[in-house]
Amino acid sequence: MKLLFVHQNLPGQYLHLIRHFGGDPRHQVVFLTQRHDIQWPGIRIVVYRPHRSVTPGGHHYLRDTEAGVLNAQAVARAALDLRASGFVPDLMIGHNGWGEIWYLKDVFPSTPLLGYFEFFYKRHGADVGFDPTVPTPFDDGPRVRTKNLGNLLALDTVDAGQCPTAWQKSLYPSRYHDLLHVIHEGIDTARVKPSPSAQLQLANGSVLTATDPVVTYVARNLEPYRGFPTFMRCLPDALARHPKAQAVIVGGDEVSYGPRLPSGHTFRQALLAELGTSLDRSRVHFLGKVPYPTFLTILQISTVHVYLTQPFVLSWSLLEAMAAECVVVASDTAPVREVIRDGDNGLLVDFFSSAAVSERIGAVLRDRASYTELGRRARQTVCSGFDLNTICLPRHLALIAQLTGIDVSSAQRSPQQGVA
Template sequence: MHVLFLHDAFPAQFGRLGLELTRRHGWRCSYLVQQLSSCPTPSREMLESLEIHQLPLSADHRSSEGIPWPQIFGAYLEQCATVAEALRARPGLRPDLVVAHGGRGAPTLFLRDHVDAPLVVYCEYYFATSHRDISYRIDLPPAEPAPFFPRCINAPTLAALVDCDAGYSATRWQRDSFPDRFRPKIEPLFDGIDTELYRPGPPPQTLPIGGKDVAIPSETKVVTFVSRGLESIRGFDLFMEVASRILRERSDVLFVVVGGEEIHYGWDRLHTGSPSFKQWVLGRGDYDLSRFLFTGRILPEHLAEILRRSDLHIYLTAPFVVSWSLFNAMATGLPVLASDVAPVREVVESGVNGLLEPLFDVDRLAATALEVLARPADFEGIRRQARRTIEERYSLDACIPPIKGFLERVASGRGAG
């Protein structure tokens, strides 16, 4: 079968999926994308095995400021026209099925005019008007976010959902973020974690930081925090407060922080007046930065090494799409201390395969972290169950067969299950 994937970036959610469908089942997987991503970075095998057609970046996408959000729907229409023109110019791209990322990454409006194939939309998330995602951090300095921002960013998602034959979301919670009338059209299907890359193993004695191998003494405890962007929606400021409390009790802890300084979601610039939420946070606290290693963005294989050296992984998110880093840490067999919010509870059962504490209770988070660091043997069962959860429910072996079956159903005209 020939599947055409549409997304702003590659590999994003579709690169590994296409690679597995090609490897395991001999499918032809082609892509229309605007850019190659660094989060995650495409592997050499992806670039060699998959058929990637790159579209020119628009001036808005080239800008470091991105598209002003009141203009999102207009930019979406322009992107739809660009994709339609690209398909006209590539007569060999006549797939059996089209899979497009919902929202700004799903330029599907004119597809029916150029491709005679069923359409699947990846329904990543539907933004809320309040009490969730970017509006959840009311503890930060006041800003005046426009109340219609969620409606602007959701409009392309709704257009794609109306037009598609079926949709899928990574988790049930993400599926349930959509309006009730669309949920029967959306199946929860996770895309899969590479459990060969992210696995328990001997901890390395050096870590790849900033292009160098940094030696870590064996007696040092390592705590990890990973986020595509170090921003408020992923609780970077709360993590720094937790870390500061840990350091008051222990001098043998090193915090390894993975992620860029970009703000991808929310109102951080309005809250802080600074383009970097990380720098704003560090400038407001009295942190012993000699106990922190900030890596920036790194390759997946380097992240896997860092996680294998970690003694505890901290994941603090507002109610929003669950990050790959949570699954990667669990696959590595780490004890994960995470925020007790609904999307995380779908994956983590506190005391069984991880530990949950209230997002804003820094004292409880620090106390639980100190307990894990002081008595690691007591948490061996949680480590093993974390790995087992990923193997059984979220690994590539567990996830590719149901996604393949779903895509085959839609391609044959049977739609969502």
């Protein structure tokens, strides 16, 4: 089979699929991306670049749409070059979010297109308006509605769509639900699992193990959308009540979602300044962004893992923490409730309540043995609903077979590729 993948940040959501297909010489895989710093066994990488940036001074409703059009044009040009070279894919797969897939059917009209649909923006019922401290002017409604132009264009273009969770699919208009299939990328539970012997060496030379009282928090970036302020504000009380506890925090200082602070300022700096001497800095360890094996070790030594999110895209890290049998304290928000049941496989708290987070952390630290079963059931939840090899990859391959008429279920897996 000939496959054409598109994602500006290879591999994106397609890590497991390109491992699957790239490791089998029967398949020819081309990946269009903006990354020029990566190679992948069995994959031909073609780098594209939009020919210009977004027009300065354009209407702010349309910035994302114009950026998407520029990406789509560049991808279409690269696809035209592929077609001229004789490459005609049996299937095209790509993320809708940055416009890249919008014009692919104009190049290969007979090739089925499978799009990834991550989030349909709403004025009510999701992230916009969730935080009562953030003003929501009338302008937010038209702006958010316009932001869905790319979603709607892609829904009219693809032959099928993929959503990673049922809640994310539910955000899309019901008229498109028959087009959208709920298939998560999958968690490799053979790799992501508990390890009683795990050890993490900190920058100060000390070593944390699975027997130490460790509070963990992980996000791509330390920002309000992922509840970083609430988590930080819970730490003075949580650490004061448990003098041996350590907090390990993973995440960068950029902003992935939502508004930014003034130039040069980060939410980490702002929260540390706010908390001042109330926080025992010697027991709070900021690790920044870490390699994937280090990330797994952090989960494996965790006594209690905190995951907070506004009603937005569910993070892989939550499911990975559950697969590692972490006792998870998580926000009582819609995307989280799809996978965590309070008191059964995790503990739910008010997203905004640092006191509630501290209380739940404290309960686990005081009597971790009483919460061990929650961690076990958390792993069972992932194994039974999100396991890569028994559930998610087979579902993905079945959908691909449905779209192409080609059975791809027997393809060989390639050796594991390192993950940053």
